[in-house]
Amino acid sequence: MLSIRSLAAFAAGLSVVAAAPKAKQSTSSATAPASTTTSSCQGYFEPLAPPYLNEIAQANGKMYFGTATDQPGTGEDTNILYQEILNDTRIFGQVTPANYMKFFATEPEQGVFNFTGGQVVVDIAQDHGKVLRCHNLIWNSQLSDWVTEGNWTRETLTAAMKVHIQSLITHWGGTCYAWDVINEAFASNGSFSQSIWYDVIGPDYFPLAFQFAQEAVEATGQDIKLYYNDYGIENPNNKSAAVINMVNSLKSQGIRIDGVGLEAHYVVGSGTPSLADQKAIMDAYVATGVEVALTELDIRFNPDIVNATAYALQAQNYYDSVQACMQVEKCVGITVWDFDDQYSWIPQTFPGQGSATLYNADFTRKPAYYAVADALANQPCSVCTA
Ligand code: XIL
16 A cells, blocks of 8 residues: 555655645755744655644634645645545644635536536535635636626616625525625726726625625525635725725625635735734724634745745744734634645636745745744744744
């Protein structure tokens, strides 16, 4: 029988896979940090060794530490080591499908639903006892052509929006801990972004979407949390102020909203808000009566040039973000937007940028992994200086 190490070497496409941080130092991987990390356990195979992030998160009062995963058909589903790490609920206690619950995938033609891709991640959650965040219902990206090319009136598009929201919530029901009902609706100045929803329906599309979601959730009889999810709202600014206004407005109309998701796509260095700013804005959302979560955390290099000092700074940025959540009781959990550089969305979307996740492409761990473990344990960061 193949050992896990030979399976891992096969999966990673490598002839040698480091067994422990000591061995890692002697390899010449282009992406491995030159510095050492001290927190891994000797004798373990590093990609699967303690510390276990979800275990630590739960021991310290959080519901989960989790990850997005992009399956099927991306290579993740055939990479044995990727699967081993993903499925280990001691490391990741929550999953989010990165793409397959989006509009283009779930309603490719009007009224014709396809739940196959999304179900892959639902099954992973159920088979391994993980929390499932369902993502997302109404967004201006990754729409189906029939939506973007349709000849709509306010009434017909509102009806189509209602069918989409209610069909997905009803289909997956209580398997979803939460749904991101609306994704990325605001521009950085706090006004609504241009979108088919806003352009055709007007600002009412926002409360209407949450109202439709609420009706569907109530019909299931399950407690499914309804979230607004966005980036650039992780510190006090015009956009986060608009989100707070909107939450207050929904609540004043008796429309349910349960959570604000802070995507937390950051850039190493000046692109990451301070711990104090992240905590302050989470406290401000919580004060409106919602819970919060970090929903898509990754911290990329721009440009993607790394060395030991850079990795230590990235570790500090991860540490601060996770600590901010730890310091806010109603921050329920943290999700990274996939965990290995081989599968990160960053290089495709932001050419020249990268190395944003907790694991190098060869599944060795970065200092950031150990920084997250320290932050979850409310310990000082042991890897944040080079
Ligand atoms: C990204 C996926 O990871 C990519 O594979 C896809 O090409 C584009 O979308 N904000 C979100 C996520 O809410 O849905 C996005 O996911 C990343 C930014």
